[in-house]
């Protein structure tokens with residue numbers, strides 16, 4: 001669906017969406033009726049009909065000359081990349097999980113290995129159409145209150161129906177260098193140096209992420225786009241497992257497509273919890289079902305039936321606390337955070353991804369201002385640290401002591417925490433961290449009858 005047909009289908013889909021908005025009774029929450037999610041906090045159940053997002057999941061048009069694409073809000077990155085790669089292009093930042101949607105990543109803070117030079121997904125958006133809480137579709141551009149406040153608002157200001165984004169040209173392959181470090185200071189210095197210069201050892205770096213496997217065993221993976229492969233590309237969608245290859249090889253080559261989805265096949269390393277990394281199970285596990293959305297569904301079943309808790313109780317193990325978070329700290333504070341994390345949480349591996357926010361660009365100046373709802377310092381190097389697992393805590397697990405400790409430590413170190421998972425802040429702290437006053441003012445303007453659930457209620461109260 002691209003070009004003229006794309007625009008026509010888009011208009012029809014938006015009409016369906018606005019009609020479905022009208023059908024939701026006053027007082028009932030307005031929610032998306034969407035099949036996939038990458039949100040990790042459980043949401044309160046509702047019996048009210050959701051917004052009809054059918055037909056809002058495609059690419060409307062690619063402009064190869066301008067290097068832009070008009071994309072519908074619920075288009076998954078998997079579908080988006082299928083279209084753009086055919087033109088030899090990709091979005092500036094492609095989050096690792098196939099079913100993350102463009103709208104979800106922009107409103108919910110996606111990140112990937114290009115973030116050290118391209119920022120976060122919302123920073124390469126040129127224009128958005130948003131269905132506001134008032135039921136109107138508003139077009140908004142950088143510098144406007146709705147546009148600026150939207151990233152990290154998680155649908156509390158409205159739902160993006162169309163986004164015009166920038167695309168980057170890419171060749172067919174990606175050459176990888178896996179650098180090992182045993183010293184956190186040197187790791188940090190290297191991240192800062194690559195972020196500043198865009199190269200390492202005289203070779204350009206196009207993508208940069210890393211893994212901390214154990215205290216004293218850290219890797220950075222340097223990706224360089226290339227159209228001159230010197231070896232056959234590896235395949236980690238079969239029996240081989242990508243994250244293990246980082247420890248096993250110094251260099252590697254992947255097709256660009258496989259590089260983009262290298263983390264999806266095993267949901268980073270989390271597929272191990274379902275046995276998918278056991279060589280016998282893996283042989284029987286169909287390749288098309290080795291995907292993050294399949295594991296997400298399995299987690300949903302575990303939560304519904306309390307399977308892990310029952311097995312722990314039977315085995316006499318302490319009750320688990322789920323510690324599933326992505327946080328950012330300034331690069332110079334990465335050693336302090338990781339050392340604290342090892343001592344207090346003790347979960348490994350963790351994912352590392354440097355990022356530099358360029359801020360809100362208004363087109364008139366090169367350096368932007370901070371995004372109000374996720375106020376990273378502009379042009380400062382942060383490192384995203386992602387950890388997704390459980391810690392055996394005991395009966396106190398229900399009070400989330402580890403998650404609360406992480407929130408405190410991150411803020412002591414000048415960091416920020418994403419809100420796709422559980423959060424425990426009180427309202428005052430939350431408002432200070434995510435500019436609650438600005439959020440409330442923008443929400444009052446675009447959602448005067450308060451049809452949409454506000455961000456604090458979504459992120460902390462799980463409403």
Ligand SMILES: Cc1cc2nc3c(=O)[nH]c(=O)nc-3n(C[C@H](O)[C@H](O)[C@H](O)COP(=O)(O)OP(=O)(O)OC[C@H]3O[C@@H](n4cnc5c(N)ncnc54)[C@H](O)[C@@H]3O)c2cc1C
Pocket residue numbers: 032034036037038039040073074095096097099100101102103104105107108109110111112154155156158159160161324386388420458
């Ligand atoms: C274990 C785990 C690991 C993760 N790792 C990464 C990672 O490595 N990189 C990364 O980039 N992200 C990661 N994420 C976070 C993910 O990008 C965000 O949760 C994102 O919001 C998910 O997008 P989605 O399209 O799946 O949206 P959903 O899960 O469906 O929705 C997320 C929120 O966004 C709102 N929303 C959805 N679509 C729209 C729209 N069109 N307009 C406005 N609001 C909308 C929903 O109301 C909801 O509040 C991770 C999440 C999990 C659970």
